[in-house]
Each structure stands twice: as structure tokens, then as C-alpha cells.
Amino acid sequence: MPTHTRILLEKRMQIFLEHCKLKRQKSRMDVYMENLKLVSNKEIYDLDDKDVLRFLIYKDVNDSGRTVVHHYSCPNVGTDNVQQCLDHVKCGLRHQSESMRVGIVDKLRKAFEDVGRTGPFDSTTQLGDPTRASIVKEYMLYKRQEQGMSGVRSTKARHISKEKMDKFMVNLHGKILGLKKGVRRLRVKQRRAMYGYCFSVIKRLAGAGHVIAANTVRMPNNRGHVFNCTWDKTQIIDSHCFGFLCVKAKEPWCPHCVIDDWVNEAKTYGMDFSKGLLFPKINNDGTANMKTRWKSKDLTETLKRDLESFHLYEGETPHSFRHGGTVNSLKQGKSLEKTMYLAYMKNVKTAQSYSRGMRVLFPNFDWKDTGISVNPESIDELDLMCQMKSWKAFVSAGPTL
Numbered sequence: 321m322p323t324h325t326r327i328l329l330e331k332r333m334q335i336f337l338e339h340c341k342l343k344r345q346k347s348r349m350d351v352y353m354e355n356l357k358l359v360s361n362k363e364i365y366d367l368d369d370k371d372v373l374r375f376l377i378y379k380d381v382n383d384s385g386r387t388v389v390h391h392y393s394c395p396n397v398g399t400d401n402v403q404q405c406l407d408h409v410k411c412g413l414r415h416q417s418e419s420m421r422v423g424i425v426d427k428l429r430k431a432f433e434d435v436g437r438t439g440p441f442d443s444t445t446q447l448g449d450p451t452r453a454s455i456v457k458e459y460m461l462y463k464r465q466e467q468g469m470s471g472v473r474s475t476k477a478r479h480i481s482k483e484k485m486d487k488f489m490v491n492l493h494g495k496i497l498g499l500k501k502g503v504r505r506l507r508v509k510q511r512r513a514m515y516g517y518c519f520s521v522i523k524r525l526a527g528a529g530h531v532i533a534a535n536t537v538r539m540p541n542n543r544g545h546v547f548n549c550t551w552d553k554t555q556i557i558d559s560h561c562f563g564f565l566c567v568k569a570k571e572p573w574c575p576h577c578v579i580d581d582w583v584n585e586a587k588t589y590g591m592d593f594s595k596g597l598l599f600p601k602i603n604n605d606g607t608a609n610m611k612t613r614w615k616s617k618d619l620t621e622t623l624k625r626d627l628e629s630f631h632l633y634e635g636e637t638p639h640s641f642r643h644g645g646t647v648n649s650l651k652q653g654k655s656l657e658k659t660m661y662l663a664y665m666k667n668v669k670t671a672q673s674y675s676r677g678m679r680v681l682f683p684n685f686d687w688k689d690t691g692i693s694v695n696p697e698s699i700d701e702l703d704l705m706c707q708m709k710s711w712k713a714f715v716s717a718g719p720t721l
């Protein structure tokens with residue numbers, strides 16, 4: 321092996337191993353297992369079903385839960401605090417049952433699995449996976465019933481309705497108009513663009529953090545944007561092609577125009593959208609920070625604050641955007657295929673996926689003024705692909721192509 325290849329090999333190996341180490345340090349699986357061992361004062365091979373049960377109950381009484389649960393006989397059932405309750409053993413703040421199952425029990429199960437403790441738990445031999453013991457299952461069932469009788473609703477993120485989104489975006493625009501040019505205004509513009517993008521393409525908010533600017537296409541005559549995404553929280557690498565037409569004249573706000581507004585302002589700070597991300601994190605001097613990308617966690621607080629500032633906050637999280645657009649377009653009686661917001665194209669080369677995607681997305685698109693004067697049925701694939709090379713959304717200075 322040539323020396324320089326060996327050096328590269330070693331260095332890449334090192335980067336990968338550091339990645340593994342970091343991932344482990346941060347994983348909830350390890351955090352909960354460490355916690356369980358600490359609470360039980362035992363090692364992983366000695367832990368049994370009672371230890372797991374004690375740990376779950378400990379999590380339910382140590383003030384780490386955020387769900388108000390009243391005992392079925394408590395007169396305060398249906399209220400969302402326990403301050404007035406007479407019995408603070410029967411009423412209290414607990415972990416929502418489903419989130420405890422997914423967030424704690426499943427994580428511990430993985431940790432046991434990692435050391436070979438799998439399969440049903442046998443209380444006589446103490447072998448197997450203690451999270452699968454009947455007493456643990458029974459506790460989870462007990463919690464579900466208790467929370468059902470207490471009227472606890474599912475913690476699934478609420479959707480943002482089109483009406484609310486309109487109010488939100490219009491208010492944000494007003495806020496921007498009141499701000500002087502500066503990094504603060506730049507950040508608000510970026511958030512507004514991310515919210516608009518996510519609502520319109522029906523993606524999780526954090527997904528916006530992975531959009532590659534150079535992979536975005538501007539539709540001919542500036543009629544909209546088409547995106548090609550390869551990365552999302554699901555971590556499935558695939559090609560999702562979707563986009564939206566400009567709705568400036570028809571709707572209170574247009575995601576395509578809002579994104580352009582953000583990009584144009586960012587360019588005045590020297591940000592370059594011929595490469596890099598469409599929504600990078602921003603340094604204090606207004607330059608792009610490529611070290612990390614936006615995550616749901618980062619966006620939870622800012623979204624809450626933005627909504628609160630217009631008195632619109634009702635418990636929304638970044639996940640609330642996931643189905644906002646779908647719910648909206650279906651409500652208006654459009655079929656999912658016909659709505660202009662979304663289409664998936666799988667496993668096709670970029671240009672081809674764009675061109676096909678565009679025809680699926682916009683079957684009624686008027687190609688007359690685009691220079692490709694053919695009907696959509698017989699578009700010349702090669703011709704279109706050549707054309708599309710000049711359609712990079714953010715490379716030219718002006719908003720139109």
C-alpha cells in the first residue's frame with residue numbers, strides 16, 4: 321500500500337472511531353443503563369426484574385416526568401396541576417406511558433441486548449432480559465390505565481393548521497419589517513424561511529437543516545422551487561424530490577418568496593449558496609457555521625418563543641410541522657397526488673428525478689414560456705436535463721432566471 325494511502329486509511333479510521341465514541345457517550349441507552357446501575361447499585365449482569373421496576377417507579381416519582389396524572393378518585397381530575405390534590409402519593413407528575421415505553425424501557429432493552437441478555441426473563445434462573453419480565457409489562461399497563469382514567473391525552477405533537485400558519489408567517493413578516501438590518505433580522509428571516517419550507521413540503525422541521533442549497537432548482541421564469549433531499553431524521557438515504565410553485569398573488573405568504581428573502585439577505589453577509597446548506601447555522605457575524613446542523617432540539621425553544629411572541633403558542637414542537645401541509649391540502653379536498661406540494665421520486669439520477677418529479681408535481685405546468693415548447697407528455701429528457709443545469713436556484717444574483 322502506498323504511504324499516503326496508508327496515512328489516509330489510518331486517519332479515516334481514527335475519525336470513524338471517534339465518531340463511535342461520541343455517539344456512545346451521547347446515547348440515551350447508556351445514560352439510562354448507567355442510571356439504572358446506580359439506582360440499583362448492581363452491575364448489568366446482576367440486574368433483575370425488580371430492579372427495572374424500581375427504576376421505572378423511581379423515574380415516575382423523582383420529578384422528571386411532565387405529565388399530570390390524578391388518581392381516578394381525585395376531585396381534580398381533568399385539571400393540569402396537582403398542587404391542590406390531597407394525596408400527593410396518588411396524584412403527581414409522571415412520565416407519559418407511551419414515552420416511557422419507547423424512551424426508557426426500549427432503551428434499557430437495547431443495553432441488555434448489547435451484553436447478550438436477550439429473550440424472556442426467567443425469575444428462577446434470573447436469566448434473560450429483565451425488561452421483558454411480566455412485572456415490568458404489568459407496570460406499563462397499570463400506567464396506561466391510570467393515565468386513561470385521568471384523561472391524559474397523547475403527547476403526539478399537535479399539527480399546525482393552515483390558518484394558524486398564515487397568522488404566524490404574516491406576524492413574523494411584520495416583525496422583520498420592524499427590525500434594522502443585522503444578524504438578529506437575518507436569524508428571524510432564516511427561521512421564517514425554515515418554518516415556511518417545512519410547512520409546505522411536509523417535512524420535519526429539523527429536516528430543513530440538511531437541505532443542500534446547490535441541489536435546489538428554480539423553476540423556469542421563477543415560478544417556484546424544486547428540492548432534492550437525500551437526508552432526513554429517518555436516515556434513509558434516498559432521493560426525495562418535491563417542490564412548490566410561487567403563490568405570492570394567491571396566498572398570504574409564499575414559501576418560495578420567503579426562502580428567496582432569506583437567501584438574498586444572507587448573501588449580503590457573504591454566504592454562498594452555490595455550495596453548502598440552504599439553512600446553515602449562523603455565526604454571530606452572520607457567516608455560515610458548518611460545524612453542526614439544525615436539530616429538532618435546537619428549534620424547539622425558538623419555535624416556542626416565536627409563537628409565544630404573537631400569542632399563538634399552544635404546545636407546538638418542531639414535529640408539529642410534519643403533517644401540517646398534508647392536513648391542509650387534504651382538508652381543502654385535494655387528493656395527495658394533485659396537491660402541488662409533494663411528490664416522491666425514488667432511486668433516479670438527479671436531473672432525471674427532477675425532470676420527472678416536476679412533471680409529477682406539476683402536471684398542469686405551463687411550459688410555454690420556458691423555451692421547452694413541448695407538451696409535458698413528450699418532454700425531451702436530455703433537452704430538459706441540459707436546461708435544468710442552468711436552473712440552480714441560488715447561484716445567480718437576481719431572483720429571476
Ligand SMILES: [Zn+2]
Pocket residue numbers: 389390391394395396397402405406411
Ligand atoms: Zn389529584
Ligand SMILES: [Zn+2]
Pocket residue numbers: 565566567568574575576577578
Ligand atoms: Zn413566491
